[in-house]
Amino acid sequence: VDTIEVMIQKLNLSDAERMPNSYAGLFDIVRQNMELTMAHLTFDAFEGINVPAEAFIKQGETKPPVVDDSDD
Numbered sequence: 079v080d081t082i083e084v085m086i087q088k089l090n091l092s093d094a095e096r097m098p099n100s101y102a103g104l105f106d107i108v109r110q111n112m113e114l115t116m117a118h119l120t121f122d123a124f125e126g127i128n129v130p131a132e133a134f135i136k137q138g139e140t141k142p143p144v145v146d147d148s149d150d
Contacts, residue, residue: 097134108133 086092097104105119111133116123 104134107136110137111135 086094099107101119108114108129109116112127112129114127
């Protein structure tokens with residue numbers, strides 16, 4: 079976790095919103111929202127596919143969940 083926090087600071091992303099989902103969780107949300115049929119999360123599978131920010135919003139929600147770690 080320390081390494082992640084160091085990289086967040088190096089990339090000036092400390093104030094950026096964070097999503098609590100894993101890559102697999104985000105993949106499932108995007109796959110459902112965009113009605114994609116690929117079974118595996120790979121760069122090759124997404125080649126040529128534009129994934130808009132709205133595709134990360136879980137059905138039934140109005141915006142993606144965000145981690146609030148401002149108290150850290």
